[in-house]
Amino acid sequence: MEKRSDFVSLRDVSKHFGTVRAVDGVSLDIAQGEFFALLGPSGCGKTTLLRILGGFEASNSGSVHIDGADLTIEPANQRPVNMVFQNYAIFPHMNVRQNIAYGLRKDGLSKAEISQRVDEAVATVKLEGLGDRGSHEISGGQRQRVALARALIKHPKVLLLDEPLSALDKNLREQMRVELRALQQKVGITFIFVTHDQEEALSMADRIAVMFEGEVRQVDTPARLYEAPASREVAAFIGSMNFFDASVVGAEGGKIIVDAGPLGKMSMAPPEEGAPVKGEAVTVGIRPEKLTLGEAPPSAGANAIKGKLTAASYLGERNHFFVTVDGMDEPISVASQNSSPMDHKGWSEGGEVWLTWEPAGARLLRA
Amino acid sequence: MKFQLPSWMRGGGLTTYAVLYMVFLYVPVLFLPLFSFNDGIYIAFPLKGFTVKWYEAMIETESLQAALFNSIRVAASVSIISTILGVLAARAFTRYRFVGRKPTLGLLALPLVVPGIILGIALLIMANRLGIPLSLFTIGAAHVLIATPFATFVMISRLEGFDSNLEEASRDLGETGWTTFWRVTFPLALPGIVASLLLTFIESFDEFILAFFLSGTDATLPIYIWSQLRFPKRLPVVLALGACILLFTVITVAFAEWVRRKGVKLTPKSED
Numbered sequence: 001m002e003k004r005s006d007f008v009s010l011r012d013v014s015k016h017f018g019t020v021r022a023v024d025g026v027s028l029d030i031a032q033g034e035f036f037a038l039l040g041p042s043g044c045g046k047t048t049l050l051r052i053l054g055g056f057e058a059s060n061s062g063s064v065h066i067d068g069a070d071l072t073i074e075p076a077n078q079r080p081v082n083m084v085f086q087n088y089a090i091f092p093h094m095n096v097r098q099n100i101a102y103g104l105r106k107d108g109l110s111k112a113e114i115s116q117r118v119d120e121a122v123a124t125v126k127l128e129g130l131g132d133r134g135s136h137e138i139s140g141g142q143r144q145r146v147a148l149a150r151a152l153i154k155h156p157k158v159l160l161l162d163e164p165l166s167a168l169d170k171n172l173r174e175q176m177r178v179e180l181r182a183l184q185q186k187v188g189i190t191f192i193f194v195t196h197d198q199e200e201a202l203s204m205a206d207r208i209a210v211m212f213e214g215e216v217r218q219v220d221t222p223a224r225l226y227e228a229p230a231s232r233e234v235a236a237f238i239g240s241m242n243f244f245d246a247s248v249v250g251a252e253g254g255k256i257i258v259d260a261g262p263l264g265k266m267s268m269a270p271p272e273e274g275a276p277v278k279g280e281a282v283t284v285g286i287r288p289e290k291l292t293l294g295e296a297p298p299s300a301g302a303n304a305i306k307g308k309l310t311a312a313s314y315l316g317e318r319n320h321f322f323v324t325v326d327g328m329d330e331p332i333s334v335a336s337q338n339s340s341p342m343d344h345k346g347w348s349e350g351g352e353v354w355l356t357w358e359p360a361g362a363r364l365l366r367a
Numbered sequence: 368m369k370f371q372l373p374s375w376m377r378g379g380g381l382t383t384y385a386v387l388y389m390v391f392l393y394v395p396v397l398f399l400p401l402f403s404f405n406d407g408i409y410i411a412f413p414l415k416g417f418t419v420k421w422y423e424a425m426i427e428t429e430s431l432q433a434a435l436f437n438s439i440r441v442a443a444s445v446s447i448i449s450t451i452l453g454v455l456a457a458r459a460f461t462r463y464r465f466v467g468r469k470p471t472l473g474l475l476a477l478p479l480v481v482p483g484i485i486l487g488i489a490l491l492i493m494a495n496r497l498g499i500p501l502s503l504f505t506i507g508a509a510h511v512l513i514a515t516p517f518a519t520f521v522m523i524s525r526l527e528g529f530d531s532n533l534e535e536a537s538r539d540l541g542e543t544g545w546t547t548f549w550r551v552t553f554p555l556a557l558p559g560i561v562a563s564l565l566l567t568f569i570e571s572f573d574e575f576i577l578a579f580f581l582s583g584t585d586a587t588l589p590i591y592i593w594s595q596l597r598f599p600k601r602l603p604v605v606l607a608l609g610a611c612i613l614l615f616t617v618i619t620v621a622f623a624e625w626v627r628r629k630g631v632k633l634t635p636k637s638e639d
Binding site: 106 | 530532533535536537538539540541542543550551554555
């Protein structure tokens with residue numbers, strides 16, 4: 001069976017709270033079986049959008065379709081959608097099994113069938129042996145598993161997860177990223193999760209929608225989002241990036257020639273949204289790890305800039321440097337991997353250094 | 368020669384103060400049960416001997432039984448009505464942020480501090496003006512007035528920290544608003560409801576001033592007790608009755624507090 005690419009389909013969805021436009025004209029298509037992330041800083045509207053999908057907020061305009069059915073005004077209890085709440089919302093007066101079985105009451109199942117379904121769900125989330133524990137007798141990680149089992153037992157078409165890992169401590173969080181991803185692959189249900197943590201989104205999601213100020217600014221795979229951000233704000237939110245003001249001075253063989261001040265003139269691939277015209281102000285972005293630090297001047301023809309090393313920090317698996325360049329206010333940030341023990345040599349701060357980069361490592365951004 | 372405080376006054380005398388405080392607080396109250404078992408009609412030492420005849424006389428007194436029955440009827444009605452009102456009000460206060468929330472909460476608490484005698488006079492005047500005959504109904508209505516804020520605060524303390532996500536989770540799992548109430552909200556609020564029922568019952572059962580102003584021909588128990596104080600010979604029976612009420616009140620309030628605290632914690636313990 002062909003999987004629908006518009007399994008979940010949002011069209012021009014908006015939600016206002018008073019004068020605040022929490023969600024502003026969002027359109028999105030999410031494929032069946034996709035692990036999809038809504039990523040953005042707090043207050044960007046990602047949670048409101050998730051709650052609109054769950055039926056907990058009514059949108060002011062626009063439509064929500066899931067698997068072809070219009071659910072725009074469908075109440076939460078009628079939707080083929082279930083939610084894992086940020087604090088997991090485990091019913092405190094019920095034990096683990098009762099929590100997991102909660103949603104089955106109306107499905108007209110026999111006691112034996114319910115018991116079997118609960119056993120399956122318990123096994124799916126690896127909670128064997130904890131069924132009779134009270135809601136206060138389980139750890140934070142186990143609470144999350146109960147919340148997952150309670151939602152998945154309903155066989156929803158879409159599972160919504162609100163900041164699913166934020167209530168866990170750091171080690172558990174990293175472990176659960178892998179587990180959640182594996183669980184999603186196993187059950188094959190479309191997962192949509194909200195997070196403000198870019199690493200979480202990059203490591204788990206098939207695709208990510210980056211949201212700012214109620215709008216979706218870019219929807220892409222993790223690698224594309226990182227390597228080919230559509231705008232300066234997306235580039236700055238996903239990882240870090242050095243930005244250089246530049247202006248277009250010409251075009252040549254499908255490439256754009258820009259003058260990036262201290263970086264000199266460069267020939268760059270135009271952004272997908274369209275090539276900027278001559279004279280337009282643009283930004284050249286280079287991620288810290290795309291820069292290479294060296295003491296000797298590079299061979300002629302390479303992209304290079306001379307600077308002064310102002311700070312060097314040893315961070316274990318990598319080194320981080322700041323290099324100041326004449327004519328630039330902000331120091332350039334450079335990261336290098338410690339791939340062999342020899343990589344960590346005593347860089348002398350204040351010394352003259354050269355930065356080089358591959359042409360493909362620099363990215364042309366509009367404005 | 369150096370002046371020295373006697374040992375019982377040292378340490379600021381705070382221990383002494385605390386002990387005296389407790390003595391003044393509880394000894395008079397404890398005289399009630401003590402003399403209710405005394406074989407004599409005067410409250411005076413030495414005690415004359417142990418007897419339960421005052422308790423027997425108490426049980427046989429029909430006017431007392433009638434007053435007791437009146438009090439139970441009024442208190443039961445008051446506890447149910449004020450608890451229902453309290454639950455609804457507490458839900459509004461804990462669940463929603465609305466304009467005038469704080470002032471309303473303050474106004475609601477006001478009957479708790481308005482002197483009973485002022486409230487009694489005010490209500491009596493109003494009942495007269497409106498032509499409402501004085502009866503157990505007027506007493507009950509007045510008691511609802513003072514018991515409702517009480518019930519509301521008990522319920523607010525229970526419902527505070529009630530995670531609205533729990534109700535959303537229930538709806539998410541297919542339940543309607545009504546079934547969510549019965550499967551989630553009610554069981555979690557139940558300890559508060561039980562505590563509120565018991566405490567408002569006692570509040571009404573023990574109340575004297577409002578009942579005194581607003582009673583017609585039917586007396587409640589506190590009014591009956593007051594009326595009996597005119598007959599010195601009946602005093603030991605009143606003491607026996609007082610001892611029973613004391614015991615009943617203490618047990619009920621302690622039980623209510625136990626229920627209120629024992630109930631399932633609404634918020635999970637913070638991260639392990």
